[in-house]
Amino acid sequence: MRTKQVNLLITLVAVALFSFSCFCIYRITQTNNRLINCRNHILEFKENMLHLRNKTEKNSQEMMKVLNRIKYEITKRENLSGNLVAQKADILNKNETISNTFEDLKFFFPHIRKEGRIYPDVIIGKGKTGVSFALGISTVNRGNYSYLKQTLTSVVSRMTLSEEKDSVVIVSVADSNEDYLHSVVKMITRKFKRQVRSGSLEVISIPAFLYSSMLNAKHLAEASQKLASWRIKQVLDFCILMLYAQPKAKYYLQLEDDIIAKEMYFTKITDFVGNISSNNWFFIEFSMLGFIGKLFRSEDLTHFVRFFLMFYKEKPIDWLLNDIFQVKVCDTGEDLGNCIKRKKQIRIRYKPSLFQHVGIHSSFPGKERYEKDVYY
Numbered sequence: 001m002r003t004k005q006v007n008l009l010i011t012l013v014a015v016a017l018f019s020f021s022c023f024c025i026y027r028i029t030q031t032n033n034r035l036i037n038c039r040n041h042i043l044e045f046k047e048n049m050l051h052l053r054n055k056t057e058k059n060s061q062e063m064m065k066v067l068n069r070i071k072y073e074i075t076k077r078e079n080l081s082g083n084l085v086a087q088k089a090d091i092l093n094k095n096e097t098i099s100n101t102f103e104d105l106k107f108f109f110p111h112i113r114k115e116g117r118i119y120p121d122v123i124i125g126k127g128k129t130g131v132s133f134a135l136g137i138s139t140v141n142r143g144n145y146s147y148l149k150q151t152l153t154s155v156v157s158r159m160t161l162s163e164e165k166d167s168v169v170i171v172s173v174a175d176s177n178e179d180y181l182h183s184v185v186k187m188i189t190r191k192f193k194r195q196v197r198s199g200s201l202e203v204i205s206i207p208a209f210l211y212s213s214m215l216n217a218k219h220l221a222e223a224s225q226k227l228a229s230w231r232i233k234q235v236l237d238f239c240i241l242m243l244y245a246q247p248k249a250k251y252y253l254q255l256e257d258d259i260i261a262k263e264m265y266f267t268k269i270t271d272f273v274g275n276i277s278s279n280n281w282f283f284i285e286f287s288m289l290g291f292i293g294k295l296f297r298s299e300d301l302t303h304f305v306r307f308f309l310m311f312y313k314e315k316p317i318d319w320l321l322n323d324i325f326q327v328k329v330c331d332t333g334e335d336l337g338n339c340i341k342r343k344k345q346i347r348i349r350y351k352p353s354l355f356q357h358v359g360i361h362s363s364f365p366g367k368e369r370y371e372k373d374v375y376y
Contacts, residue, residue, distance in 0.1 A: 101243050101302050105210070108309045112210060120172070120206050120244055123185055126199030132270070133167040134249035134298070136241045138234075139257035140173075141180040145361040147258035149187055154260040156195055163266045164200050170245055171257075173205045174237040181205055206240055230364045235312040235320070238291065239305045246301045253286075254294045258359025262376075265354040269295065272350055282328070282346040283321075287355040289373040291318045351375050 102118040112118065135155065139148050148171070155169060171188065173181045185203055188196065195201035211233060238254065245252050251273065262268075269286060273295070283300075287293030296304060307324050308317060315323070329346060330339035356376040362369050 101246065101305070104243075104302075104306060104309070105240075108312075109210070115209060118210070120204040120240060123173070123181070123203040123205055124188065124196055125202035125204070128168045128199040128202070129248045131166050131168055131249045133251050133253055133266075134245040135167060135169045135253045135255055136172065136238075136245050137170065137255045137257050138172045138174050138237045138241050139184065140175040140237075140363045141177050142359075142361055142363055143365070145359075147359045148184065149191065150358070151255070151257050151259055152188070152192065152201075155255065156192060156201070158261050158263055159266045163270070164195065165198070167200065167266070168245075168248055169195070169201050170241065170248075171201070171203045172237065172241040172244070173203065174233070174240075176208045204241075204244060206237065210240065211236065227364060231316050232313055234363075235308055235317045238317050239308050239312075242296075242301045242305050246298050249298055252296045252298050252301055254291055254296070255355065256290075256292050256357070256359075258357065259287075259292055259355045260358050262354045262356075268350075268354060276348070278345070280346065281348050282325070283348075285347070285349045287353040287357075287373050288349065288375050289353070289355075289357050289371060291321065292357060292373075293353065293355040294321070 105118055106113045106115075137148075137151065137155075152169070152171070156164070159167065171184065173184055175181065188201065188203060192201050242252060242254075253269070265286075273284070283297075284295040285293060286295060304321075304324065307327070308320050311320055311323070314320075325343050325347065329343050353373045353375040356373055357369075357371055360368055360370060
């Protein structure tokens with residue numbers, strides 16, 4: 001009996017040990033699985049962290065590139081501004097005989113009376129003076145369309161070297177869009193290197209403060225108001241360009257940024273002016289269209305500009321050019337026939353015209369012009 005009890009006890013202990021062993025093996029296996037899962041999670045986490053670090057480093061590199069690019073652009077703009085100031089100061093020092101007629105602008109525009117010296121920013125120029133002819137071209141941004149390169153190529157390439165030496169072509173950027181200014185400067189410095197080096201080609205920029213806030217067409221609702229604002233600004237653009245060119249040359253020739261010139265146009269102008277028997281002329285028209293191809297004595301430009309500024313809000317500049325005859329030539333109560341005869345003597349028209357208008361897309365947004373000089 002006792003032996004049976006002992007055997008039963010031994011059996012129960014063996015069963016318990018076996019069960020415990022199985023339980024331990026199960027727990028160990030479960031733990032191992034958890035450890036394996038944990039290790040897999042750790043490896044996955046590590047892989048994600050490495051990927052995130054690589055991505056962060058890549059983003060950081062890209063960010064540094066962007067920051068360096070921004071820093072470069074800021075530095076370039078600061079250098080450009082510094083160069084503009086230095087160039088302007090250098091030119092003003094070399095040319096102390098510059099007319100003070102820019103001060104006349106303060107009389108007509110009260111908003112600039114508190115400004116210091118009124119003068120355009122000289123972007124490209126060596127202060128060339130003492131030449132026979134100054135050719136003025138005012139340009140503004142026309143969006144996707146531009147005729148300036150074609151115009152300059154025509155005007156510059158059809159001069160002889162001696163004619164180029166005795167003249168200066170002035171491009172006036174009358175636009176507050178800095179990107180357009182930079183594109184013009186880039187095009188000119190690449191395409192017309194010789195003329196830039198010799199000082200025969202200049203680029204100026206009209207400071208935005210010269211225009212009053214009323215010329216900002218963006219706030220104008222009516223199309224007629226925007227057109228009137230555009231015409232007013234155009235008169236001012238021409239006046240500022242004329243005043244800048246006045247002390248540089250004996251004669252001033254007004255052009256536009258969407259024209260072409262005939263072969264030997266400069267030679268023909270020089271010969272024609274030299275062979276005029278009478279010195280009693282007001283201006284000479286080498287194109288019948290608008291304000292293109294009008295030649296003035298530089299000494300007379302101040303009088304023209306003052307007249308234009310008195311009525312710049314009333315009419316386009318080519319209309320004002322007609323009106324100035326009525327004021328300057330015809331006496332009050334004079335017979336109309338006599339006045340017309342004298343006007344023909346003073347207003348000289350050269351035929352055939354030496355310049356043709358080629359631009360279709362106007363500087364006024366959305367407007368197209370198909371005007372041609374029939375005498376070209």
